[in-house]
Structure formats: structure tokens, C-alpha cells
Amino acid sequence: MKWETVIGLEVHTQLATKSKIFSGSSTAFGAAPNTQANAVDIALPGVLPVLNKGAVECAIKFGLAIGATLNRVNVFDRKNYFYPDLPKGYQISQLAKPIVEGGALKIVVDGVEKTVNLTRAHMEEDAGKSLHEDFHGMTGIDLNRAGTPLLEIVSEPEMRSSAEAVAYARALHTLVTWIGICDGNMQEGSFRVDANVSVRPVGQTEFGTRREIKNLNSFRFLQQAIDYEVRWQIETLEDGGRIEQATVLFDPDTGETRMMRSKEDAHDYRYFPDPDLLPVKLDEPWIESVRAALPELPAAMQVRFQNDYGVSAYDATVLTGSRALADYFEATARACGQGKLAANWVMGELSAALNKAELDIAQSPVSATQLGTLIARIQDGTLSGKLAKQVFEGLWEGAGEVDAIIEARGLKQMSDSGELEKIIDEVLAANPKSVEEFRAGKEKAFNALVGQVMKASRGKANPTQVNELLKGKLQ
Amino acid sequence: MSLSPDDVKRIARLARIETSDAEAQATQAQLNTIFDLIATMQAVDTRGIAPMAHAQEVFQRLRDDAVTETDRHAAFQAIAPAVENGLYLVPKVIE
Numbered sequence: 001m002k003w004e005t006v007i008g009l010e011v012h013t014q015l016a017t018k019s020k021i022f023s024g025s026s027t028a029f030g031a032a033p034n035t036q037a038n039a040v041d042i043a044l045p046g047v048l049p050v051l052n053k054g055a056v057e058c059a060i061k062f063g064l065a066i067g068a069t070l071n072r073v074n075v076f077d078r079k080n081y082f083y084p085d086l087p088k089g090y091q092i093s094q095l096a097k098p099i100v101e102g103g104a105l106k107i108v109v110d111g112v113e114k115t116v117n118l119t120r121a122h123m124e125e126d127a128g129k130s131l132h133e134d135f136h137g138m139t140g141i142d143l144n145r146a147g148t149p150l151l152e153i154v155s156e157p158e159m160r161s162s163a164e165a166v167a168y169a170r171a172l173h174t175l176v177t178w179i180g181i182c183d184g185n186m187q188e189g190s191f192r193v194d195a196n197v198s199v200r201p202v203g204q205t206e207f208g209t210r211r212e213i214k215n216l217n218s219f220r221f222l223q224q225a226i227d228y229e230v231r232w233q234i235e236t237l238e239d240g241g242r243i244e245q246a247t248v249l250f251d252p253d254t255g256e257t258r259m260m261r262s263k264e265d266a267h268d269y270r271y272f273p274d275p276d277l278l279p280v281k282l283d284e285p286w287i288e289s290v291r292a293a294l295p296e297l298p299a300a301m302q303v304r305f306q307n308d309y310g311v312s313a314y315d316a317t318v319l320t321g322s323r324a325l326a327d328y329f330e331a332t333a334r335a336c337g338q339g340k341l342a343a344n345w346v347m348g349e350l351s352a353a354l355n356k357a358e359l360d361i362a363q364s365p366v367s368a369t370q371l372g373t374l375i376a377r378i379q380d381g382t383l384s385g386k387l388a389k390q391v392f393e394g395l396w397e398g399a400g401e402v403d404a405i406i407e408a409r410g411l412k413q414m415s416d417s418g419e420l421e422k423i424i425d426e427v428l429a430a431n432p433k434s435v436e437e438f439r440a441g442k443e444k445a446f447n448a449l450v451g452q453v454m455k456a457s458r459g460k461a462n463p464t465q466v467n468e469l470l471k472g473k474l475q
Numbered sequence: 476m477s478l479s480p481d482d483v484k485r486i487a488r489l490a491r492i493e494t495s496d497a498e499a500q501a502t503q504a505q506l507n508t509i510f511d512l513i514a515t516m517q518a519v520d521t522r523g524i525a526p527m528a529h530a531q532e533v534f535q536r537l538r539d540d541a542v543t544e545t546d547r548h549a550a551f552q553a554i555a556p557a558v559e560n561g562l563y564l565v566p567k568v569i570e
Contacts, residue, residue: 017540024543033561034552038544042551054540075528082491084565097528131562140562268489273528281534 001238002202005230006210007165007195008119008157011172012150013182014126014190015058021125021149022049022092029188037128037143043087048276051076055149056280058181059099059123060290062151065179065297066118068103070287076123076277079269084141085128093152095271098122099280100151105175106299107167108317116168119154126150151181157196157207162226166219169193170321174298178323186217193222198243199233208233209243213250213257225250229257301326309339318347324361328368335372338379345371349392366395373402386459387411414460417469420453423461424469427452438474446470477507 020027023040040047063070075097078090100121107114128143153172159165173191177184184191198210213229216222228250233243248257296304302316305326311319319329325346333342350371354364374391377383383391383406394405406412414420428435431452437445453466478486480496483503487494494502548561557564 019540019542019544024538024541026542026544034548034563035546035561036544037551038547039551044551050538051535052540053537056537073534080489084563084568130568132567135559135562135564137567138557138564139567140559141565142562270489275529278531278533278535279528280537 003199003230003234003237004202004204005160005162005226006157006198006200006207007159007162007226008210009155009159009165009169010194010196011153011169012126012192012194013153013176015055015149015151015181016183017052017054017058017149019052019054020147021052021055021123023147025147027148029185031144033140033142034144037146041087041147042143043089049092049274051277051280052149055123056099056282057290058149059121059151060282060287061179061181061294062121062153062176063100063103064287064291064294065175066100066103066105068118068121069101070282071097071099071101072282073097073279074099074122074282075279076274077271078274079124079271081269083127083130084139085130085143085146087128087143087146091125091127092274092277093124093271094122096273097279099282105168105171107164107171108313109161109163109167111314113313114164116158116164117156119156121151121153124150124152151176157198157210162223162230165195165226166223169219169222171298174321178298179294189217192217195222195226195229197226197229197233199230199237208237209245211243211245211257212247214247214260216250221250221252224252224255225257228255232257295323298326305329305339309333309343311339311343315343315347319343322361328361328364331368332372332375335369336375336379338375341375341378342372345375349389353392353396365398366392370395370402377402377406381462382406382413383411384413384459384462387413410460412460413462414457414465417465420457420461420465421469421473423456424453424466424473427456428473435474446474477510478503 014027015021017027019025020041023038025038025041026036028036034042040049060070062068074094076092077095079093079095080090082089098120101119103118103121104115105118107116126145126148128141128146131140131142133140155168159168173184176182176191182190186192193216195213195216196210197213198208200206200208211229211233213225216225229248236243247260249260250257298320301320302313305311305316305319306313320326329342329346332346333339336342350364350366353366354361359365371392374383374388374395377391378385378388387406390409390411391402391405394400394409395402399405400408427449431449434445434448434452438449449470450463450466453470454461454463457466480499480503483499483506484494487499487502552558552561552563555563
């Protein structure tokens with residue numbers, strides 16, 4: 001039987017505010033335990049939450065960026081459950097009236113564009129951290145993270161492979177960091193993914209029973225976990241078994257998912273509107289001022305890059321992987337006036353060097369202006385591609401500006417045809433066998449001669465010019 | 476609608492309240508009178524009236540995003556039953 005995979009993602013993004021969603025405690029990462037947890041965060045009796053305007057503004061930005069409906073009046077609810085890292089006994093979240101509903105994101109997988117619709121995004125508070133190491137058989141609780149603002153972003157179950165799920169998660173990651181509402185740091189838990197996965201026979205309209213994989217904190221784990229889960233579900237069904245709705249965890253060491261809890265002990269959260277918080281009202285002037293301050297978004301920039309710089313759809317997606325990368329590319333392309341060549345250099349030589357040195361584009365030792373100048377020197381014939389790579393190395397080492405490096409290292413492409421002719425004559429004299437073979441009709445011999453000339457010129461000859469001159473001399 | 480003894484037991488378990496059978500029975504009767512009250516309210520014609528999340532037509536005041544709190548964990552932890560290395564210690568719960 002042929003099976004189809006159905007995936008929906010729930011992503012928790014930590015909002016990049018200075019203070020917590022309902023208190024004035026700091027949200028800075030890595031502080032000593034409980035030093036950033038005030039009376040509201042630890043739920044002392046008699047305290048009241050006061051909503052952070054910055055957190056709401058982040059949610060508005062997101063809603064605008066994905067073309068969603070912003071609920072002008074939205075409501076906080078209590079989600080009730082008992083766990084020691086949730087000191088109130090409930091999490092403040094949004095259920096019936098979330099701030100954001102609808103919207104969509106575009107993804108590209110194997111050159112095919114697809115739109116993934118979003119269901120909703122709602123504000124909520126994060127819980128604290130439980131440390132189960134040995135505290136005389138007890139659990140240690142750090143409430144620094146309790147009350148950190150989150151935006152939970154829920155997609156429709158519209159992804160059909162792990163590759164699509166990863167593409168969606170990446171696009172979402174790019175977007176939330178692009179508009180500055182999340183730092184995107186997955187190691188620190190700022191962007192956590194839950195995947196709802198089910199399978200069904202191809203052609204069936206009803207969904208299969210889903211299992212939810214919790215808390216995936218890297219794109220690689222997301223892919224591995226879904227691939228394992230899909231295989232497991234198909235095998236279970238083909239062996240005549242049934243899938244029970246469940247929550248599972250992914251173990252990166254074994255690459256397997258294992259059951260955390262089944263539906264039977266699923267929580268009954270008994271949601272109800274939080275009487276401590278009034279409904280939140282978004283007025284038009286506020287929304288419009290947030291809209292006006294939004295940067296150009298990745299999707300719009302991709303279209304513009306294709307139109308203005310002639311890059312492919314795939315290249316445009318890669319180049320808008322982050323705002324810093326997009327800005328770098330655009331500055332380079334403007335400096336040299338060569339969009340396609342700029343794209344090749346940014347995604348090729350530069351990205352490879354950055355990866356090798358484990359540097360971010362913002363830390364690149366080669367500036368966009370320098371790279372643009374380098375590309376302009378290829379365009380005006382001063383440098384061959386090969387020589388340009390040597391100049392790039394010089395730029396990377398901080399050896400100075402492009403023209404100074406070309407001068408100092410003698411990397412200028414040979415443009416004097418007299419000098420080149422001299423080299424060609426020498427090569428022809430030294431390789432009579434190749435000349436004879438070429439005259440006998442062997443094309444390969446010609447290439448060998450070109451190689452010899454390039455070598456004799458120490459790479460400085462212009463290959464096109466070599467071809468022309470050589471042909472002329474051999475006729 | 477009325478609650479069965481099992482419903483009451485389940486609600487008590489969700490709220491982590493230990494109940495004897497006698498207590499559950501007494502509570503069942505009390506909760507069912509609340510359901511009667513809800514049934515009366517549900518009989519009111521509310522067509523054309525927008526649902527409200529709060530009794531008053533007022534909206535949430537917002538706070539500027541600024542850190543205004545200082546570290547007071549020493550004072551908070553002075554009244555905690557068990558503390559170690561700055562952590563609150565609680566009976567072990569692993570999900």
C-alpha cells in the first residue's frame with residue numbers, strides 16, 4: 001500500500017522582550033537560578049499580572065508579516081495543570097480568542113513552491129525549569145524562565161514530508177528573526193518545535209491518528225524524528241496494528257521516538273478566561289504604526305532579487321535566509337552591478353569560507369564593498385575566476401583592498417597580447433607532439449595546449465584570449 | 476445535565492483533592508445545584524449579544540517593556556520549605 005504523510009507543526013518562539021510577559025523581571029538567559037523570578041513569577045498569593053506591551057507588539061508584527069487576521073479584541077485563558085515548574089497551577093495562554101488567526105508562509109522544496117497555511121498564533125507564558133539531578137531524591141526548580149513571553153505558532157496539517165516540515169520550520173525561523181521578535185537561538189530553547197505526525201493510505205481523505213513529537217530543538221532532529229515516526233507508523237499499520245493517539249519524545253542518541261503519555265492520561269486543562277486579565281484591545285493607530293515599522297519581508301525581497309538581480313528562485317530563497325545575508329548580497333550586487341555573479345560568490349566562495357571558519361555573515365572579514373570590487377575586476381577583465389579566488393584569499397587574510405592585492409601579488413590577468421603570443425610560441429615549440437596530434441584532428445590535444453599556456457602564464461592569461469590566439473596560430 | 480459520582484471523582488483528581496465516597500456524594504449534590512443555575516442562565520435568549528470574557532466593558536492596561544524588578548530570591552527562599560544552590564526543592568515529579 002502507498003502511504004501519505006501528514007504533518008502539522010506547533011512552534012514555541014520566545015519573544016525578544018527585555019522583561020517578562022506579566023512582570024517586570026528580566027528575561028536574560030543564563031542568570032543564577034531564581035534571581036530573575038519575582039513575586040508574580042513564583043506566584044505568591046495576592047499578586048496580579050500586568051501585560052507587557054512589547055510582547056503584544058511582537059505578536060502584531062508576526063500577524064502582519066504572515067498576512068493573518070489580528071483579533072482586535074483577544075483574550076487570555078487559564079490552562080490548568082499541576083507541575084512544579086508552573087507555580088500558579090495554571091499557565092496563562094490564549095484559547096478561544098488568540099491574537100493571530102490565519103495567515104500563510106511560502107516554502108520551496110526541490111524547486112517547487114508551496115504555501116503552508118497557519119491556523120493561529122497565541123501569546124502565553126513559559127514555565128520554569130525542573131532539574132532532576134540528585135537533590136536527595138528531590139527535584140530542583142529554577143523559575144527564571146517562568147513568565148517568559150512565548151508566541152505559539154500553529155500550522156495547518158498541510159506538510160506531506162519531513163523535507164516540507166523542515167522547509168516550513170526554517171522559513172518560520174527566518175521570518176521571526178527577520179522581523180526581530182525572536183532571537184532564534186535553538187540551543188537556548190528560543191525556538192522549539194512540536195510535530196504532529198500521522199499517515200494515511202494515498203487517496204484517503206480522513207486523517208490517520210496522529211502522534212505528537214515534543215520539543216525538537218534542531219532542524220536535523222525534526223527531520224530525523226519525523227522520518228523515524230513515519231516509518232514506525234507505517235510498519236505498525238502494515239503489521240496489522242493500530243496507532244493510538246499519544247505524545248512522544250525523540251531521543252537524538254538512538255534516533256527513535258518513544259511514548260511519553262497516551263491519550264488516556266491526556267490532560268484535561270479546563271480552560272477558562274483569566275479573571276485577572278482583561279481582554280486585550282488592539283487599536284488601528286497602533287497596528288498601523290507597527291506595520292509602518294516592519295522591514296521588507298523575505299518573500300517580497302525574494303521576488304525583488306529575482307527581478308532586479310536576475311537570480312533564480314532557489315538562489316533568492318538562500319540569499320534571504322537571514323536579513324544580514326540579504327543585506328550583504330544586495331550591497332555586493334550594487335557595488336559590482338552583477339547580480340548573478342554576486343549571488344554565486346556570496347553563496348559559493350564566501351559562504352564556504354564562513355562555514356569553514358564558523359563565522360556568521362555579520363562577522364565576515366571580507367566586506368560587501370570589497371567583494372563587489374573584486375567581482376567588478378572579474379567583469380572588466382582584470383582578473384580571471386581563478387585569480388579572483390587568490391585575491392579573495394588576500395581579502396580574507398586582511399591583506400588590504402582589492403586593487404592593492406592585485407598589484408602586490410602580481411595577479412593581474414595578462415592583457416598584453418604580445419607577451420601572451422610569446423608564451424604561446426614557446427609552448428608550441430616545446431610541444432610538437434601535441435601540435436601534430438591536433439593537426440591530425442585530435443581536439444583533446446588543443447585543450448592540452450591551452451593548459452600548457454595557462455600554466456606557463458602562471459594562471460594570468462585570459463583563457464578566451466588564449467583560445468583565440470592559439471587557434472589562429474595553429475591554422 | 477448532571478454529574479455522576481465518577482465525574483466528581485475525576486474533577487477532584489484533576490484538582491489534586493482527595494475525596495472520600497461520602498464527600499464525593501455530598502459534592503455531587505452541591506455541584507448539580509450549580510448546574511441547575513447554569514441551566515437557568517442558558518435558557519436566556521442571548522441571540523445577537525457578543526460573548527464577553529469579562530463582566531465589564533474595559534480593556535487590559537499595558538506595561539512598557541522594561542525590567543523593573545530586582546533580585547529578591549533570598550527573601551523569597553527564606554520562607555521556602557527546602558532550597559539548595561538557589562533552587563527550590565520539591566518532591567520528585569517526572570513526566
